[in-house]
Amino acid sequence: MTTALAATLLFGSLIVLLLIGTPIALATALSAIFTMLWILPFDQSLTTAAQQLAVGVDNFTILSIPLFVLAGIIMNNGGIAFKLINLAKLFVGRLPGTLAHTNVVGNMLFGSISGSSVAAAAAMGKIITPMAKRQNYPVNYIASANIASAPAGLLIPPSSMLIVYSLVSGGTSIAALFIAGYIPGILWGLVVMTIAYFIAKRNGYAVSEKISWKDRAFIVLDAIPSLLLIVLVIGGIVGGIFTATEGAAVAVVYATVLALIYREISIKQIDVIFKETFEVTGMILFLIISSSLFSLMMSYLEIPSGISNVMLSISDNPIIILLIMNLLLLFMGTFMDVTPAILIFTPIFFPVAADLGVDPVHFGIIIAFNLCIGSITPPIGSVLFVGTSVAKANFEKVIKTMVPYFVILIVMLLIITFFPQLSLFLPDLFGLL
Known part of the structure; x- marks a missing residue:
């Protein structure tokens, strides 16, 4: 069987499985197995598949993912959100559209x-x-601001998305990726606030009441322990005190102690917290092992190098190639969740970026920014559906309100892509490149 036909079977079966509603992790694994059975003897296919499924998660760094998931779920149930919202209100309390x-x-x-x-x-x-x-804000306005800003947290570390990219890109420094996400993540939040400000100014939305200095001091002191988690974990990883996995374990211990001090978690909630952690971790790990099998078949069929040759034959201009990659990632990001998209497309586009001389850390931020936009974009955007559902808003009306956010975020994507120092300045400053 020729390589072209095998590649057609690989991607064709994946598309068909997705169209009939097969979960993406299962579709990815099955399409790889179908292709493997076609081009290799049966016994060799089984051995190769079994070995790859084991190798796909045989990495110490992967242990950081369930630990960070557990820390996040503990803090989600530990009353942290209220304290951070009160802190956030201090910074923006006198702007139109305060909430x-x-x-x-x-x-x-x-x-x-x-x-x-x-x-x-x-x-x-x-x-x-x-x-x-209660303050008579239009629900679509609040829902759209919530949806548009939620992915900023995926860029600001600790980020499981950047950990996954590190794994599939051949070991790009997690510390460098973490610190590189700060400026793009903060810029994401600022441009969303800019759009929200102009909408609020035009429509005369409410400004929050003044907060006394006594209350300000209490709010800051109350939020400091939560913020120290970021300083402790990211500072330790960037400073080389511990690895990302060890940092994740520290985050779990710290979050647990904090939740117990706040008395927001009871013994009865422990089984719920671990159940949710197992569900999320199982989904992510299944995606990783199925995508590793898919990536193995792509490498065996030399698909990444073939795509690299085709794209470089179109143009040797880095600007043109990066624009093409951005368009493809934006398009696919509207149909796929973040983690599987990183697992599938990083092995395809990474060699092209390397041939163009794009820094691996910068390219990781480009992919992450693209897929974060996809997470808020129809038809599959998970954040879009969750944000709309929580607000009990009309889906079509929220989409219309989101249009200015889409435009400004795509402009930001182009700026992030073609001004690499926005991503690389901090890693370079800390000597991580």
């Missing part, structure tokens, strides 16, 4: 701690939406 800005800053803070844009959108939405309704 929308509070939501954005809250997502940046809580998303970076929880490591999940979906968790951030759900937590912030559940708290902000009732407050917004």
